[in-house]
Amino acid sequence: MAISLEEVRHIAFLARLELTPEEQELYAKQLSAILEYAARLTEVDTDQIPPTASVLPLKAPLRRDVVRPSLPHALILRNAPATERGMFRVPPVLE
Amino acid sequence: MTSLTDMSLLEAAASLRSGDTTSLALTEACLKRIHQLDPALHAFLALASDQALEQAQAADAGLQKWRRDRSQELPLVYGIPLAIKDVLCLQDVPTTCGSRILEGFLPPYTATSVARLLSAGAVVLGKTNTDEFAMGSSTENSAYGPTHNPWDIGRVPGGSSGGSAAAVAAGLCFAALGTDTGGSIRQPAAFCGVTGLKTSYGRVSRYGLIAYGSSLDTVGALARSAAELAPLFTVMAGHDELDSTSLTDPVPEVDFGTVTLKGVRIGVPEEYFIEGVQLEVEAAVRLAVQVMSELGATIVPTSLPHTDLALPVYYLIAPAEASANLARYDAVRFGPRIEADDLWDQYLQTRGQLFGSEVKRRIMLGTYALSAGYYDAYYGQAQKVRTLIKADFDQAFESVDLIACPVAPTTAFRIGEHGDDPLSMYLEDVFTLPANLAGVPGISFPVGFDSKGLPIGMQLMAPPLGEARLLQSAHAYQQVTDWHTRRPALS
Numbered sequence: 038m039a040i041s042l043e044e045v046r047h048i049a050f051l052a053r054l055e056l057t058p059e060e061q062e063l064y065a066k067q068l069s070a071i072l073e074y075a076a077r078l079t080e081v082d083t084d085q086i087p088p089t090a091s092v093l094p095l096k097a098p099l100r101r102d103v104v105r106p107s108l109p110h111a112l113i114l115r116n117a118p119a120t121e122r123g124m125f126r127v128p129p130v131l132e
Numbered sequence: 133m134t135s136l137t138d139m140s141l142l143e144a145a146a147s148l149r150s151g152d153t154t155s156l157a158l159t160e161a162c163l164k165r166i167h168q169l170d171p172a173l174h175a176f177l178a179l180a181s182d183q184a185l186e187q188a189q190a191a192d193a194g195l196q197k198w199r200r201d202r203s204q205e206l207p208l209v210y211g212i213p214l215a216i217k218d219v220l221c222l223q224d225v226p227t228t229c230g231s232r233i234l235e236g237f238l239p240p241y242t243a244t245s246v247a248r249l250l251s252a253g254a255v256v257l258g259k260t261n262t263d264e265f266a267m268g269s270s271t272e273n274s275a276y277g278p279t280h281n282p283w284d285i286g287r288v289p290g291g292s293s294g295g296s297a298a299a300v301a302a303g304l305c306f307a308a309l310g311t312d313t314g315g316s317i318r319q320p321a322a323f324c325g326v327t328g329l330k331t332s333y334g335r336v337s338r339y340g341l342i343a344y345g346s347s348l349d350t351v352g353a354l355a356r357s358a359a360e361l362a363p364l365f366t367v368m369a370g371h372d373e374l375d376s377t378s379l380t381d382p383v384p385e386v387d388f389g390t391v392t393l394k395g396v397r398i399g400v401p402e403e404y405f406i407e408g409v410q411l412e413v414e415a416a417v418r419l420a421v422q423v424m425s426e427l428g429a430t431i432v433p434t435s436l437p438h439t440d441l442a443l444p445v446y447y448l449i450a451p452a453e454a455s456a457n458l459a460r461y462d463a464v465r466f467g468p469r470i471e472a473d474d475l476w477d478q479y480l481q482t483r484g485q486l487f488g489s490e491v492k493r494r495i496m497l498g499t500y501a502l503s504a505g506y507y508d509a510y511y512g513q514a515q516k517v518r519t520l521i522k523a524d525f526d527q528a529f530e531s532v533d534l535i536a537c538p539v540a541p542t543t544a545f546r547i548g549e550h551g552d553d554p555l556s557m558y559l560e561d562v563f564t565l566p567a568n569l570a571g572v573p574g575i576s577f578p579v580g581f582d583s584k585g586l587p588i589g590m591q592l593m594a595p596p597l598g599e600a601r602l603l604q605s606a607h608a609y610q611q612v613t614d615w616h617t618r619r620p621a622l623s
Contacts, residue, residue: 045496052455052499053462054492055484064496067554071497074555075444078513081520088515089522091347091377092333092571092596098380100373112240116466125464130475 039069136161138619141212141306141360148195148211155191155211158306159184159255162213166257166304169622173280175289175299177218178226179258184213187255194253208363210253215299215308218259219266220246220351221340229342230264230274230292233461233486235468243340244375245309245351245368252367257305260295264488265458266316266344268292269560270550273490278547281323282620283586287544290320293354297324300354302622307355307364311341313348314446315540315564318576321354322539322589325578327606327616328354329361332596333571334379337372343457345450346377348568357616358577358606362386365599379597386600391608393427396601398592399434399532404563410542416580416588417538420609424536427608434532436524439566441517446565447558448501448514455498458491493554518569525570525595534605535593538563539576543586567593575602578615587615 045065049056056064110123119126136158139147147153163181170176191211198206216222219229221239228234242250250256263273271279271294279294281287282302289298293310297320300308310317312330321328329352336351343349353364369383400421405414425431463469463482470481487495501510528535540560550557567574572593579590594602610616 040500044500048496048499048503051503052495053459053479053483054487054495055480056492060489060492063552064493067493068497068500070555071447071558072500072510075448075510075514078441078444078448078517079509081441081513081517083513083516083520086516086519088512089518090515092522093377093379097376098371108240113465115240116237118463118467118469127464128472128475128478 040065040072137165137303140357141355141363142208144212144306145208145210149206151199155188155195155255156185158211159188159213159257162257162305169302169304172285173282173298173302174277175260175279175295175302175304176215176258177228177230177261177276177295180222180225180256183225184255184257187250188213191253191255207252207367209249209367211255212306213255213257214249215257215260215296215305216246217293217296217308217310218262219311219342220309221342222246222256222259225259227259227342228276229266230262230276231486231488231491232275233467233482237466239340241340244337244372246340248367249364260293260299260308262295263292264491265342265454266292266311266313267454267490267494269315269319269557270545271295272547273488275488280547281544282622283325284544284584286546287586288323288547290323290544292316294320296354297321297326297328300324300326300356301620303619307353307360310352310354312350312352312568313345314450314568315561317352317354318564318574318589318591319540319560321576322578322587323544325587325615325618326354326356327358327361327575327577328352329365329599329602330567330574331365331369331599332379332573334377335573335597335599336368337375337378339372339374345453346457347453348450350568357610358575358603359388359610362388362603365603369599381597384600386603388604388607391604391611393424393429393605393608396429396534396605397532398424398429398431398534398536399528400431400536401434401436401439401528403436403439404537408541409538410582412582413538413542413588417536417590420579420590421536423612424605424609427612432532434528434535436528436566438517438520438524442521442566442569443558443562445514445517445521445569446561447497448510449518451494451498452501452511453498455495455502458495461487490554521566522570525566525572529595533594533601537591539589539591540564543582543584543588563591572596573599573602575606577606577610578618580615
């Protein structure tokens with residue numbers, strides 16, 4: 038199935054990716070080809086088949102609920118592009 | 133004079149114990165070889181020379197103590213220089229995942245797999261090149277430039293653990309860690325003529341592994357032979373409280389003492405010998421199966437009927453998971469930031485400009501497959517077909533112990549050969565994806581060379597938790613063949 042430029046822009050918006058017009062064209066073409074290839078999956082009868090989200094058995098091992106030290110505050114902040122008073126600083130969200 | 137880096141990991145371990153060499157000498161020899169050869173290969177993205185030399189000195193002190201009091205056994209990796217794929221965090225050493233969006237990132241902690249090796253006395257030389265966020269089959273998708281195959285520097289080393297595979301093949305380290313989400317250890321091992329172990333899903337902790345496809349990601353290792361992989365596997369594997377998806381099953385010692393293939397049933401699935409497989413690859417793999425039969429294995433035809441669906445299933449599930457995992461790159465807590473007037477534009481521009489082409493393609497594909505109106509048709513259907521693929525393996529393993537097949541349809545291709553055709557690149561993974569979807573372990577090891585002098589790999593797969601049998605079986609083969617001892621001519 039073919040993906041339109043309109044759809045590419047919508048997906049890019051959902052994924053928070055700014056794409057150039059050339060990228061939009063390229064991805065429209067390439068995603069269409071990949072999805073066309075994937076269309077063979079729709080021919081498989083899966084009415085009675087449950088989905089597999091993980092191959093692990095559905096039981097997570099439990100650990101003791103004890104308080105443990107976290108990573109030091111300064112170590113966590115050191116990779117941030119901007120910080121202020123021990124917090125991550127970002128541009129305005131609301132005017 | 134044979135150089136220190138010509139030794140196998142096991143020979144190096146013996147030399148360390150006898151005092152014939154030191155960890156410092158091994159580490160310096162590796163670093164020297166890296167400085168000589170890596171400008172042409174580009175296997176490494178970052179070296180951790182200072183830390184490595186300190187770790188080596190600590191190991192030498194430990195070895196001296198051990199020689200006075202041998203009551204406690206030392207792990208085989210003790211004092212051995214290793215390399216780490218750059219998707220695994222190593223505290224205070226730049227970790228980029230081959231991406232601009234993590235340029236300059238200094239992890240505040242170390243991945244459990246790496247930490248366990250360090251606690252066992254291993255030396256970590258540095259971080260190896262990878263396709264950006266492990267998305268690729270050639271290492272060409274690294275934002276920092278491709279790695280070159282030591283057997284022919286005009287060709288790719290495979291990927292995404294191409295840096296680790298090239299480093300091991302070129303003797304820049306004794307073994308290396310890799311990760312395998314769709315073949316990223318096994319395929320580069322095949323392309324570079326080394327041995328690579330993809331562990332069972334959940335066998336090795338993923339704490340500190342930067343996530344790509346969370347239901348598929350596994351940590352494993354590459355070395356020149358199966359016997360050299362076992363010491364890394366036994367140290368890394370086992371439950372980790374910091375990763376609730378890590379299995380609690382006990383990890384066996386891998387016994388190579390009485391290795392035989394007698395009574396081992398090896399299934400050869402017809403679906404893996406299809407049109408498009410290079411004839412020399414098929415011939416070498418069939419010959420290797422013959423060798424294993426001469427070693428006592430029973431060869432039986434088997435079938436994995438949904439094999440041809442693994443590729444479309446993988447390329448919906450992995451991108452879907454990636455699109456969620458990579459939402460964290462928002463330029464708020466780490467990574468460089470493209471400054472913008474508001475937060476919204478900052479997200480769009482940072483992600484649009486700093487993610488590479490393949491990563492954006494997969495985020496787009498995954499976002500589409502998960503989006504309203506398409507979820508059931510794509511992601512949901514892929515998850516159901518995944519159930520069928522896993523059932524193929526469950527059924528096959530009722531009558532066979534191992535499955536033998538090619539690792540990849542061809543030997544190493546030329547850098548740039550797949551150009552702008554992502555689908556043709558995805559087809560490189562056709563024989564390795566099924567193991568990830570089913571969660572089973574696999575091993576890739578050299579079984580010959582093609583007429584261009586490029587290594588050919590064979591894959592063995594086992595039921596979940598079957599790593600020991602994989603290592604033992606590959607070892608049995610390597611006892612009677614010498615493909616794994618061939619070295620590329622480098623100067």
